[in-house]
Amino acid sequence: MAMLKLSLAFHVLAFVLFLCFTMSTGSYQYFQFVQQWPPTTCAVSKQPCYQNPPSIFTIHGLWPSNYSKKAWVANCTRTRFNNSLAPKLEAKLKISWPNVENANYTEFWEREWNKHGTCSEQTLDQEEYFQRSHDIWNAYNITNILKKANILPNGAIWNYSDIVSPIKTVTRKMPALRCKPDPTKPKNHKISHQLLHEVVLCLHYKGRALIDCNRTACDNNLKILFQ
Numbered sequence: 001m002a003m004l005k006l007s008l009a010f011h012v013l014a015f016v017l018f019l020c021f022t023m024s025t026g027s028y029q030y031f032q033f034v035q036q037w038p039p040t041t042c043a044v045s046k047q048p049c050y051q052n053p054p055s056i057f058t059i060h061g062l063w064p065s066n067y068s069k070k071a072w073v074a075n076c077t078r079t080r081f082n083n084s085l086a087p088k089l090e091a092k093l094k095i096s097w098p099n100v101e102n103a104n105y106t107e108f109w110e111r112e113w114n115k116h117g118t119c120s121e122q123t124l125d126q127e128e129y130f131q132r133s134h135d136i137w138n139a140y141n142i143t144n145i146l147k148k149a150n151i152l153p154n155g156a157i158w159n160y161s162d163i164v165s166p167i168k169t170v171t172r173k174m175p176a177l178r179c180k181p182d183p184t185k186p187k188n189h190k191i192s193h194q195l196l197h198e199v200v201l202c203l204h205y206k207g208r209a210l211i212d213c214n215r216t217a218c219d220n221n222l223k224i225l226f227q
């Protein structure tokens with residue numbers, strides 16, 4: 001009986017320690033690598049963009065995520081953004097991960113690191129987090145993949161599967177799309193489409209191998225406008 005109690009106490013203690021560990025470091029199961037179409041970011045943004053947005057898919061963020069209902073984990077540790085990225089990496093990020101809302105490019109990186117990056121710090125430190133994001137962006141050029149499939153930002157309307165299919169062919173894994181309501185349509189207007197905003201690639205916990213994504217942020221019943 002004493003042994004049983006001891007064993008039970010040991011298991012409870014181990015569980016409590018595990019809970020403390022995951023709560024302090026932030027736990028996640030996989031990454032969502034989110035690339036955005038900046039003209040849509042600007043079209044839906046509350047504040048106007050400070051200049052014409054680039055017409056290439058750029059990074060929004062690398063988000064440690066869980067399969068449970070909430071799409072991602074956030075604000076996990078007190079580590080704050082340290083403005084000390086290697087100058088070579090900074091120069092690359094200005095192209096792959098631009099701030100489209102204002103000219104302060106580090107402000108967007110800072111927000112993304114503090115909110116998302118801190119949740120995968122046990123896997124990628126700050127420099128690795130930004131370097132890895134740039135490398136994934138470079139490895140899977142969504143702009144080119146869609147261009148080769150004749151999916152161009154010309155105002156044509158697509159089915160969800162039309163857009164994910166060429167990306168899946170190249171990456172061999174299921175991507176996910178994120179869409180936004182068209183802000184030019186009045187609220188009570190009979191809406192027939194949504195705007196293509198973001199393309200998500202999902203990655204294994206370590207942030208290297210791609211895996212299938214299993215959630216979308218588009219309305220299944222609406223077609224998708226790419227402009």
Ligand code: AMP
Nearest residue numbers: 041045060061098099100101102108115
């Ligand atoms: P998140 O908190 O990572 O979901 O990011 C959402 C916020 O990021 C929103 O307030 C957007 O306006 C902002 N945002 C998204 N993309 C950009 C961008 N390229 N530059 C600046 N802000 C952005």
